[in-house]
Amino acid sequence: MFFLSREFTFDAAHRLESYKGKCEDLHGHTYRVRVTVFGDVDEEGMVIDFVELKKIVNEKVLSLLDHKYLNQIIPQPTAENIARWIWDRLQPVLRTEKRRLYEVTVWETADSFVTYRGE
Template identity: 40%
Template sequence: MYGFRIVDKLQKMDEDIQLNELKYHTKRVLVSKEFTFDAAHHLHCYEGKCKNLHGHTYKVIFGISGFVDHRGLLMDFGDIKEIWKNEIEIHLDHRYLNETLPPMNTTAENIVVWIYEKMQEALTKEENKKDQYLEARVEFVRLYETPTSYAEARREWMEA
């Protein structure tokens, strides 16, 4: 049986580990973070329930890849959250999407591409570029409209 154990000695920088040991590899890695937002919309040129005004609790999952810095970090999850809050969520959460998004039919397929573009744009903004975000790029955005239905935008499709 496993018991609770307090570490014998807390590892200390420059004593137990050196700065040059923090970066374990030089491989591209992917970090992912997800968010939810609530919004209303309706679809045009569509004969079904979604032609009427209705709402969803959407879930967005970002996959961002790049190379780790000297500390072994690609991107702080808090920085992804900050970009989400300041650059993207303000246009989506508790909004009428037909009004706040660019002119488009507010399908999951259209919205996910818009979200992808906003995150990629934010990653390339000068004020968001940090030394450690080495070649950070959006690999995918997945937008769940319901718990079982989603649309996805992938980098290779967006760059084609």
């Protein structure tokens, strides 16, 4: 069994409406996302081609979140809710007989992050 990961970044604004503190005001982040897939290698010797993974993440996630106001896409866009939203978009596309999505990690800042592994 292999674990394969690729990292991505996107810039977006949000505000945490159900939060009392600084983050209830409009602000932005450069988010970092790690997508990890696990499984067996295919006939080409790969779990998934890094190029294919990049294409999927760009199409299903980054094209929708980059330079956007996240509150219009994800209710209460905490790092936890963003990770779950990304999982829900990627899990059906990445699942095959030989592989599946293992986890999604979202960094809101350089030292604050959350990891989600599905329900």
